[in-house]
Amino acid sequence: MLKKYAGYLIDLDGTIYQGTNKIAGAQEFIKRLNAHDRQYLFLTNNSTRTPEMVAEFLTTVHAIPTTAKQVYTSAMATADYLRDTLAMPVGTRIYVIGEIGLKTALTSVGFTLTDEQPEVVVVGMDTHANYEMFAKATLAIQKGATYIATNLDTNIPTERGLIPGAGSLNALVTTATQVQPIEIGKPSPQIVDLARQRLGTGVTDTLIVGDNYFTDIMAGINAHVDTLMTYTGISTKMQVAQQGQAPTYEVKNLNDWQV
Known part of the structure; x- marks a missing residue:
């Protein structure tokens, strides 16, 4: 049994x-x-979507009725880890490469998103990332910022096939800094x-x-x-x-x- x-x-x-x-x-x-x-x-x-967005997608596209409380993303886990495990205080300065799901999760627990002297760098999936963003992340980590990766998935399965994931973006930062991130996902x-x-x-x-x-x-x-x-x-x-x-x-x- x-x-x-x-x-x-x-x-x-x-x-x-x-x-x-x-x-x-x-x-x-x-x-x-x-x-x-x-x-x-x-x-x-997937750190790109808020739990509300994930719940709506499941409900409307896949006919699986879901509430935001039934969703837990690597973005939410990152925020919880920084706040509860690392005891980062409200107002901690964080530089983010990521989309709305990650940014919302971090600001919802009181962190400040900025590229000015960040204490933490968080890299997640970001389809709009550019070279300058990676340069800022690299320089901040070299100056001592804590480096967090939401996840290290090299690829994402989609209807188009396997496309690059957050792990591929983090590989750039890891190569540039020679620093291994704390992985949350x-x-x-x-x-x-x-x-x-x-x-x-x-x-x-x-x-x-x-x-x-x-x-x-x-x-x-x-x-x-x-x-x-x-x-x-x-x-x-x-x-x-x-x-x-x-x-x-x-x-x-x-x-x-x-x-």
Whole structure:
């Protein structure tokens, strides 16, 4: 008999949808969670959108009714990490390469976004980033600013294919500064621990669900949380079979999982 979990942390890209394309079994999986009163958060490395934007996208495009409180992004985790783990005070000066989701998350907890003598540099996905922005980030880190990466995903799965992700942007900064960032998003355990705290579930009664072994599944392994691998996105069964530690569970798609 399969273990029953009180809380689920569910990836989005490649697990619930692929851009505007629906993924078989995803909508039905969420319906089963709701029917069985399971707690869940959509856990995404995408820092570009606010939780309200993610919830609206799920609700209107994919017919999965969602509230902002059911979404936890790497942007939100970054803000929580700076405030709670690093105890950065209100007004801390932060230089950001990122979009509205990241900027909103940081300002909502009282941080100041500026390129004037920043104490922290945060780099996330930014489709409008230019050379001067990377130059400012590089110079600030060289002067001692704490360097945070929302996530290090090299690519993002979309309906167009795999496009460059935040990890590709951070690679530029890392190369220029020779400084490794503190990574918040998956596969770091940071985002899993912070998401669990929001959900109110323990290590042993939480399940993380995803399509990417190297982010979703490794995040669970690193945070000592059980994992469910769905083969609807990036990682293939052959790739996963070659890894040192297998996911706790594996399914073809989420139709195969009973909550």
